[in-house]
Amino acid sequence: MTEGRLFRWLRPWVFPVLLVGAFEWYARRASALGSDSLAPPSAAAKAFVGAAMDGSLWQATGFTLGTAALGLLLGAVLGIALGLVLGLSRRAAQLGSVSIEVLRPVPSVALIPLAMLGFGFGVRMEVAIVAFATFWPLLVLVQSAVQQIEPRLLEVSRVLGLSARERAFKIVLPAIVPRLFVALRLGVAVALVVAVTVEIAANPHGMGYAMMIAQQSFDPALMLAWLGWIGVVGFAVNAGMVRLQAFVARRMGVQP
Template sequence: MSPARVLKSGWRAALLPVVLIILAQVAATVTKLESDSLASPIDIASAFVTVMGDGTLLRATVDTLTAAATGCLLGVGVGSLLGIVLGLFRIADDALDLTIELLRPVPVVALIPVVMMLLGVGTEMEVVIVALGMLWPSVVLARAAVKDMEPRLLEVSAVLQLGFAARVRKIVLPAILPQLFVSLKLAAGYALVVAVTVEITANPLGLGYGIMMAQQALRPAEMFAYLIWIGAVGWVISLLVNAAQRTFFPAFVTGEDR
């Protein structure tokens, strides 16, 4: 995509948010908005500058991204390995299929009380919750990727009498790596959502906790500043992951990501 086309597309994408911001500011000015639940765009911008200037927002961002990234990598790594095992060994797949289908629909937020009882509050608890949220989707995607492999590749590994580790390293991983990256791509954005949710409901750290503190202190401008910042962080993560996909796996880039 040419720079001119990127610029033109960017202007089109920014048009609606800019119009909404202007309309919101006009409405707040005309009505002389004074509310414990709403704030004007100017007040939100002022609150953003304040929390960014005193370091509060940056510290919260580091806490959230650390937990989200660690949990994402852990969940995707363990889930992908388990999915590969299930894809390669029919006996293991049959033995664990019912267990996976029973556990997979359980909302990850429902596990927060259980993990809190085991680990208490803190970063470790948040990492475990995020990892559990990433685990089952990664299992399903990796298992499907292995089952969709060219059968002759596995026949080659059998002829070469490769052990499990060698078969995974030399045959399976090179064949399914693009699909595993898609799994990581999907998990990256979801991990941020889970991390913020945990912080809002249970963990006194990070961006989610900042939202809760602003809400309880009746500072709506600060609350909306946190919300907008979370959206911006998620957008940047999406851009970085899409850029990595275009670089390393261009054949798997969809039209909307180009």
């Protein structure tokens, strides 16, 4: 690796390293003054290693990622399917506009009491709320992407006598791949945020619940370790989506 490439690779990490260093200094200074509400990142790193060694880190991470993935899958399938229908049919878009605009602003966390009554604690309750949260952005973005397709492509599909299914898979989906992955990346971020929020608020499982237990146990180092780990997981998932987008675009011959 040349010096220039090494510098370009290291440059994005400069600010995070400075931020961590500043927080380390501030937390140690606060601890010296008698405050026990903050822990330096070095203590959080030790707590992280302990959670990784005893297995609690992986168990909670697996639960959160599993429920977030299931909720995203359900919300994405429904959102993309309905977005295609509303994008291709002006009449359907007009019929569904009022319902969408009424339901879309409802905060997903406001459904926690209802979901608890219907599903109780556990996977199903969290999956239902994540699916509701991810459904709306995917629906709106897919509908908008379909409506911006070059009209001549749709005219060609009608001339060729393609069925609705063939039109969707051979014309529409390839045309919206870049914007579809933007919608999916947004959905992934929403799914992780909502899953952790549900675990903090109501569900006694996952990374959000583990962070709450650390807070209630007056263990700021472990709480900070969980907070940092959630950020790392989100970063890794987003990086994976970017790579998947580039791979799918190359296979389909589409510019990402």
